[in-house]
Amino acid sequence: MDLKDLRVNGRRLRESLEEMARIGGTPGGGVQRLTLSDEDRRARDLFVAWLREMDLEITIDQMGNIFGRRPGLNNDLAPVMSGSHIDSQPKGGRFDGILGVMGALEVMRTLHENRVQTERPFVIVDWTNEEGSRFAPAMVGSGVWAGALDLDWVYARTDVKGNKLGQELERIGYKGPAPAKKRPVQAYYEYHIEQGPILEREGQIIGAPKGILCLHWYDIFVEGTANQVGPTPMEGRNDALCAAAEMILAVNRLPARMGGNLVATVGEIHNFPNSRNIIPDKVHFTVDIRSWDDDLALRAWEEVEKEFQGLAAARGCPLRAEVTWRVEHSPFDERLVERVLRQAERLGYSSRRMVSGAGHDASYMNQVCPTAMIFVPSIGGRSHVEVEETTWEDCEAGANVLLHCLLESLQEK
Numbered sequence: 001m002d003l004k005d006l007r008v009n010g011r012r013l014r015e016s017l018e019e020m021a022r023i024g025g026t027p028g029g030g031v032q033r034l035t036l037s038d039e040d041r042r043a044r045d046l047f048v049a050w051l052r053e054m055d056l057e058i059t060i061d062q063m064g065n066i067f068g069r070r071p072g073l074n075n076d077l078a079p080v081m082s083g084s085h086i087d088s089q090p091k092g093g094r095f096d097g098i099l100g101v102m103g104a105l106e107v108m109r110t111l112h113e114n115r116v117q118t119e120r121p122f123v124i125v126d127w128t129n130e131e132g133s134r135f136a137p138a139m140v141g142s143g144v145w146a147g148a149l150d151l152d153w154v155y156a157r158t159d160v161k162g163n164k165l166g167q168e169l170e171r172i173g174y175k176g177p178a179p180a181k182k183r184p185v186q187a188y189y190e191y192h193i194e195q196g197p198i199l200e201r202e203g204q205i206i207g208a209p210k211g212i213l214c215l216h217w218y219d220i221f222v223e224g225t226a227n228q229v230g231p232t233p234m235e236g237r238n239d240a241l242c243a244a245a246e247m248i249l250a251v252n253r254l255p256a257r258m259g260g261n262l263v264a265t266v267g268e269i270h271n272f273p274n275s276r277n278i279i280p281d282k283v284h285f286t287v288d289i290r291s292w293d294d295d296l297a298l299r300a301w302e303e304v305e306k307e308f309q310g311l312a313a314a315r316g317c318p319l320r321a322e323v324t325w326r327v328e329h330s331p332f333d334e335r336l337v338e339r340v341l342r343q344a345e346r347l348g349y350s351s352r353r354m355v356s357g358a359g360h361d362a363s364y365m366n367q368v369c370p371t372a373m374i375f376v377p378s379i380g381g382r383s384h385v386e387v388e389e390t391t392w393e394d395c396e397a398g399a400n401v402l403l404h405c406l407l408e409s410l411q412e413k
């Protein structure tokens, strides 16, 4: 068979996605597979079992990243890699991350059953904790592997209950022996849903991001004075929640204020003691700032932090701001981006260039090797919600583009 006519098995891809969606499935039709939870462990076990079916060489590293390797004709050559993440948001969707792992698995299955011999080895990967929801920050599995994050610092990260990431990795049995350290890679492709409205709105099937925005994460702690809500006069209160509320709206005004291409969001907040008849004295909230222009994002932070200090002083509620995590914007390899567009066209799928507003492990892989992504539409532009949806036809189309981009790289001598 001419490899150009090779296609993935769309039904098998759908069945794998549907089986994974049953692990951590929620009543609203989404999934909750928080990183290093028992649901994450069960999904990892299933992924490993599927890798074993193809006699792949399986490696689990110190960060719990799972690699499945298929030999090539010349195993001295650097491998080609593809993958994404199995973990999800709380009440997340059935496609975010898992589509890229199942898409890479489907390519592996297609090569395996057709006995395709490739020049280079092919490695598929599930990266630990891409979401950064239970344990901040995000993309720590690929971040440590790429040498951008420190292993011990990541191990010490805690969730809201005080569990440590390293201990949870041990608890689920995925703290592997292999060093979580980068090695030469020929090319990395990540297949993912768009998580936005553009492809659907423009009527295209395949998105070829030119890269990913920078992601800057901060944690803000506001201190007030707790007291009984009845007898305490309004004037002179140090109400931490009111101070935080004014700061949160300052974040929301930031993109307009900076006049540039920037998004800024407060997604998480914890209020203490959180009793309706006590004036709150401690609030912790998060800030997420993203832009293609890293300097604009940094200036935005400087501006809003100054505003926070003013608001804090006016209410007598001192604040502490932590710079939790920053990853630069990631311009992908132009040759690979072109390849995605060319393969989409050859396969008969409409396509367009775009930018990824969502972070991905490809952000860190882009620091290691030539990297590109393949997007398919999100219905209604929705993601990180239970109603996240992509048609099975589009899932199959994206996997075919992934197959042929990978094949091109796998045959490079």
Ligand code: HGY
Residues within 6 Å of the ligand: 130, 131, 132, 138, 139, 357, 358, 359, 360
């Ligand atoms: O934050 C993100 O964009 C990704 O879901 N970790």
Ligand code: MN
Residues within 6 Å of the ligand: 085, 096, 097, 130, 192, 359, 360
């Ligand atoms: Mn994702």
Ligand code: MN
Residues within 6 Å of the ligand: 089, 096, 131, 384
């Ligand atoms: Mn996500």
